Amino acid sequence: MSGEEEENAAELKIGEEFLKAKCLMNCEVAIILEHKYEQIQQHSSESDPSSQVSQVFEKSLQYVKRFSRYKNPDAVRQVRETLSRYGLAEFELCTLGNLCPDTSGEATALVPSLKSGGRFVGDAGDEKIEKMLNDLSLIKKFE
Amino acid sequence: MFFHIVLERNMQLHPRHFGPHLRDKLVSKLIKDVEGTCSGRHGFVVAITGVEDIGKGLIREGTGYVTFPVKYQCVVFRPFKGEILEAVVTMVNKMGFFAEAGPVQIFVSNHLIPDDMEFQSGDVPNYTTSDGSVKIQKESEVRLKIIGTRVDATEIFCIGTIKDDFLGVINDPGAAV
Numbered sequence: 001m002s003g004e005e006e007e008n009a010a011e012l013k014i015g016e017e018f019l020k021a022k023c024l025m026n027c028e029v030a031i032i033l034e035h036k037y038e039q040i041q042q043h044s045s046e047s048d049p050s051s052q053v054s055q056v057f058e059k060s061l062q063y064v065k066r067f068s069r070y071k072n073p074d075a076v077r078q079v080r081e082t083l084s085r086y087g088l089a090e091f092e093l094c095t096l097g098n099l100c101p102d103t104s105g106e107a108t109a110l111v112p113s114l115k116s117g118g119r120f121v122g123d124a125g126d127e128k129i130e131k132m133l134n135d136l137s138l139i140k141k142f143e
Numbered sequence: 144m145f146f147h148i149v150l151e152r153n154m155q156l157h158p159r160h161f162g163p164h165l166r167d168k169l170v171s172k173l174i175k176d177v178e179g180t181c182s183g184r185h186g187f188v189v190a191i192t193g194v195e196d197i198g199k200g201l202i203r204e205g206t207g208y209v210t211f212p213v214k215y216q217c218v219v220f221r222p223f224k225g226e227i228l229e230a231v232v233t234m235v236n237k238m239g240f241f242a243e244a245g246p247v248q249i250f251v252s253n254h255l256i257p258d259d260m261e262f263q264s265g266d267v268p269n270y271t272t273s274d275g276s277v278k279i280q281k282e283s284e285v286r287l288k289i290i291g292t293r294v295d296a297t298e299i300f301c302i303g304t305i306k307d308d309f310l311g312v313i314n315d316p317g318a319a320v
Contacts, residue, residue, distance in 0.1 A: 008225040017148070
């Protein structure tokens with residue numbers, strides 16, 4: 001097993017390097033990778049760009065295209081803006097943006113670190129989470 | 144989880160490449176060397192998005208090669224223990240099932256599949272609940288939690304569970320919509 005015994009994403013123990021890094025949601029990665037793929041297509045003399053990218057790239061591109069909750073770049077931007085208003089860590093923001101839970105119960109089960117740090121305490125905290133999820137689903141509705 | 148980070152690497156270049164296109168040659172060599180590789184610390188390097196800085200080249204003693212320190216931005220995929228993500232099932236057998244999330248393979252053992260799901264062998268091996276309402280087979284989309292990671296020379300391998308709340312099948316390809 002890996003030597004990182006204390007690593008635990010549920011408690012946001014992911015190492016300082018990644019805590020400070022910019023996290024990307026699947027829909028954001030889809031935009032970046034698709035753009036890169038088109039660039040390779042344009043610059044390449046061969047007709048098949050998939051021979052020029054690594055398997056890691058292809059698999060990642062297929063994955064993010066399949067698991068993107070939002071397809072429209074404006075919607076993607078709105079999701080990040082909306083979630084940024086709630087004082088979330090980058091990792092929490094992207095996990096919520098990727099999984100789109102329906103209820104505050106589901107959200108706290110998927111992102112247990114939400115409940116620590118005094119941000120979403122008690123019933124008021126649950127209501128705040130519900131409002132956040134509501135805002136997210138509105139973006140999806142009007143995408 | 145995907146991250147956008149800045150990494151640094153020392154690139155060695157043979158003098159035959161020196162000339163007006165030195166920078167371009169350095170960048171294409173960087174892309175060829177780094178994209179698609181994997182390290183335990185940063186995970187899989189999916190794509191290089193830009194070069195931030197190329198430092199002064201140092202000629203190496205004895206050979207004519209020059210080493211350039213290159214700082215570049217890239218998208219990486221690094222799975223974490225405790226992370227919950229969605230994956231596609233690629234293979235099902237009686238020990239459990241294999242799923243893929245991007246470049247990473249995840250194995251879910253039958254001990255970490257809910258007890259009410261049983262393995263059914265056949266043309267399309269699958270795990271099904273007793274009432275047949277939920278089925279896990281090849282191409283099913285599942286939400287799972289990573290409970291451990293192992294780093295190999297060239298890849299990261301994970302084990303996961305679907306036994307917790309809100310985990311399991313998201314989409315059954317065999318079900319009528």
